[in-house]
Every structure is written in structure tokens, then in C-alpha cells.
Amino acid sequence: MACKHIWKTVNTISRKAHLAGSKKFKSGFDEADAYDIKILSARQKQCVECSKKRTTVEISKTQLDSIYNHLSRPIGKEGREEGLSNIENKVRKFLIKVSKGKVQTRHERKAMYKEVWLHIYPSRPFGRGNTNEVVDWIVNISDFDTSNDLPPLNSLVVRGDTGMPGDSWVEWKKHSNSLYKNVEAAQIACWDFWA
Numbered sequence: 001m002a003c004k005h006i007w008k009t010v011n012t013i014s015r016k017a018h019l020a021g022s023k024k025f026k027s028g029f030d031e032a033d034a035y036d037i038k039i040l041s042a043r044q045k046q047c048v049e050c051s052k053k054r055t056t057v058e059i060s061k062t063q064l065d066s067i068y069n070h071l072s073r074p075i076g077k078e079g080r081e082e083g084l085s086n087i088e089n090k091v092r093k094f095l096i097k098v099s100k101g102k103v104q105t106r107h108e109r110k111a112m113y114k115e116v117w118l119h120i121y122p123s124r125p126f127g128r129g130n131t132n133e134v135v136d137w138i139v140n141i142s143d144f145d146t147s148n149d150l151p152p153l154n155s156l157v158v159r160g161d162t163g164m165p166g167d168s169w170v171e172w173k174k175h176s177n178s179l180y181k182n183v184e185a186a187q188i189a190c191w192d193f194w195a
Helices: 015-019 026-034 061-071 086-100 113-120 128-147 167-175 183-193
Strands: 007-014 041-047 053-058
Touching (some): 007 015, 015 026, 026 053, 086 183, 128 167
16 A cells, blocks of 8 residues: 655755755755755655655745746747856856866866866766766857857867867867867867957
């Protein structure tokens, strides 16, 4: 017979406790922050009968309205929202700082895929499976930038072993309206433009 779950709160962490350095629910708070969602509190509940656990969060009505409005925005012709997402805007700002040399990275004035990931999700480990998500962000950013006559910042996102972009840059270049004939020219344009 299925349990009817009677939930009892076993842990509660407020945003204030999180900001003060609490490690409980840290990755959840950090991930929500990356999407500009401010969790007021997180609660872990446990069923008194079967011990199953679940976590719930509390957000403000303003945050809920913002999420709802974000979801109901019109979709662009390619299945993406027009403009950039909150995460893409944060990645773009990070890459501009990298281009200016204001961020210390393994490869001077370039960022590895892992470094981009950890800028957005500092408490989540990076694995090969996350590369595709980073590629999606930087492709959207570079599509946005090249449509506004700016150099493509995805040219600055590189593999750790080679210090150059992976095959995804070559594929992107084939389908983009970028004026740059090769990745080196695109990198120089980024460094010059954002200097």
C-alpha cells in the first residue's frame, strides 16, 4: 500500500544563514542565484512513515511573478527567446572581463569551458557533459553579438589542453554571419574591442 506521506520539517535554512556561510542547501541557493532567483528559505522535509525526503523553497511573490513573466515571453523563430538569458548575460560580462585581462585564467585573456562553468556554478563540479551547456551559452552570446556588429566572444572560450576553441567554434562559424575568417582574427578583434 502506498504511503500517504505525512511531512515533518527536519531542516530550515534562511537566505541570511546561506549568506553567512551555511553549507546546507548551498548548491541550491547558488544555482537559484545564477538564475536571479532569490530563495528566502529552504526546508528539508521527511515523511514520518517512510522516511522519504523532499526539499521545498520559499520565494517572494515578486520573484514568482518574474519567473512567470519570463516563461510567458515570446519565443524567437529559432525556438530561443530573443536576447540573452540571465545566465548568458553573466557569462558575457565574465568573458568581457576575461578579454580585458581583468580575470586571472589559465590561458591569458581566454577562458576554459570549465572556468566559464565554475563562474556560473562555483559549487557544482564540471564534467564533460557540462561542455554542451557552456557551448549553448557562448553560441547564443556570439549570435547576439555578431548580429549587433560586435566580435564573437565564443572565440575566447578554449580547451584546457590546446588553449584554442573546440570544434564547436568551427561549426558555429559555418552558420554565423561573423566577419572573421578564423578564430585568431576573432580573438584579436575581441581583445581590441574590449580593451
